[in-house]
Amino acid sequence: MAEKIEGSQSYVFYMDVRTPGKNYEEFYKRATEEYGAKYIRGRVSKxxxxxxxxxxxxxxxLIGRQVEVEADMVVLATAMVAQPDAAEVARRLGFSYDANNFFTEAHPKLRPVETNTGGIFLAGACQGPKDIPDTVAQASAAAAKICALFSKDQMATDPMVSIVDESKCSGCLLCKPICPYKAIDGKKITERVNGKVLERVVATVNSGLCHGCGACTVACRPGALNLKGFSNEQILAEVEALCL
Ligand SMILES: Cc1cc2nc3c(=O)[nH]c(=O)nc-3n(C[C@H](O)[C@H](O)[C@H](O)COP(=O)(O)OP(=O)(O)OC[C@H]3O[C@@H](n4cnc5c(N)ncnc54)[C@H](O)[C@@H]3O)c2cc1C
Ligand code: SF4
Ligand code: SF4
Incomplete structure (x- = not known):
């Protein structure tokens, strides 16, 4: 304020001052030392x-007394909160969000701009309160990741994905809401039964979205879903080899 209005005096009521980030401590010091802003530790009651x-x-x-400041202008520092529909967006797209409805990255250190859902990236304040430099850095990183995706003719995915045995699948689609990555959907197939051509729905797994978590395989009652590399037969064979 003192920078914009010569001779003005600023008062800042605070409970805790934190200055994370490059040059932020200097910014705080400039306000107090150069422009003479007075920081008062305590809450405003009225x-x-x-x-x-x-x-x-x-x-x-700090002095244990009530204080009153006569001001020409009062600026309220309110909290930065997530959009009211943020949780609904996350649920529809199939990635997670935290207790404050900010979107959660796949890994805070190793995959900071990716979500657990393939092809969906995060940038900016939707992931948490942040300033413009951090937002731009994260957006640039997300853009670079997307460019890397599109630079290839084919996409390499983890081979441990779930597969549907259509002959066993009843089409109940109970597996669909169980998949945390929205990798399962229904599709129509036609097949010949007793000389008649019949149409029915079966589950299908999008191998680009499947993370091989295995949640769907235990939910499928007819045993139509199996995880490549970890099929029921393979697991039982391992148990037999180890235990018998
Ligand atoms: C009061 C205040 C002062 C600030 N001052 C500074 C400062 O001095 N320096 C600094 O570095 N940073 C400052 N920041 C932080 C800075 O504003 C943010 O870091 C930055 O705006 C984040 O950019 P963003 O693109 O992630 O989000 P935003 O700039 O918020 O952009 C998100 C956009 O998405 C739109 N949107 C949201 N939901 C949907 C939806 N469902 N469908 C379609 N569109 C949607 C919104 O309308 C908005 O246009 C300040 C923030 C506040 C609140
Ligand atoms: S895979 Fe299993 S749970 Fe999914 S639709 Fe087919 S039978 Fe139902
Ligand atoms: S293995 Fe996991 S990620 Fe893959 S389809 Fe099944 S529930 Fe979804």
């Missing part, structure tokens, strides 16, 4: 008009 001024009443916890 703001009320008095004449042509606004009176801010609060507590200075």
């Amino acid at each position: 703001v009320y008009p008095q004449g042509d001024k606004l009176v801010v009443r609060g507590e200075d916890t």
Whole structure:
């Protein structure tokens, strides 16, 4: 404020000052040392008009006294919150979000701009409160990841994906809501039964989205779903080899 309005005096009521990031401590010091902003540790209890001024009443916890500041302008520092529909967006697209409805990255250190759902990337304040430099860095990283995806003619995926045995599948689609990555859908197939051509629905797994978690395989009652490399037969053979 003092930078914009010469001779003005700023007061900042605070409970905790944190300055993470490059040059942020210097920014805070410039406000206090160069521009003389006064930081008062305590909460504001009331703001009320008095004449042509606004009176801010609060507590200075460091001296243990109530203080009042007559101000020309009061700026309220409100919390940055997620969009009200953020959780619904995450649920529909099939990736996770935290307790504050900010979207969750696949791995905070190793996959900071990716979600667990293939092809969906994160950038900016939807993932958590952040400033413009961090937003731009994350958006650039997400763009680079997407360019890398499109630079190939074919996409390499993990071979351990779920597969459907259509002859066993009843088409109940109970497996569909169980998949956390929205990799399962229904599809229509035609088959010849007793000389008649019949149409029916079976489950199908999008191998580009499947993460091989195995959740669907245990949910399928007829045993139509199997994980490549970890099929029921392979697991039983391993148990037999180890235990018998
Ligand atoms: C009061 C305030 C002051 C700030 N001052 C600074 C500062 O001085 N310096 C600094 O570095 N950072 C500052 N920031 C932080 C900065 O604003 C953010 O880091 C930055 O805006 C994040 O960019 P973004 O693109 O992720 O989100 P946004 O800029 O919020 O853009 C998200 C866009 O998505 C749209 N949107 C949301 N939901 C949907 C939906 N469902 N469908 C379609 N569109 C949707 C929104 O309308 C919006 O246009 C400040 C933030 C606030 C709140
Ligand atoms: S794979 Fe199993 S659970 Fe899924 S639709 Fe077919 S029978 Fe139902
Ligand atoms: S193995 Fe996991 S990710 Fe793959 S289809 Fe089944 S539930 Fe979805």
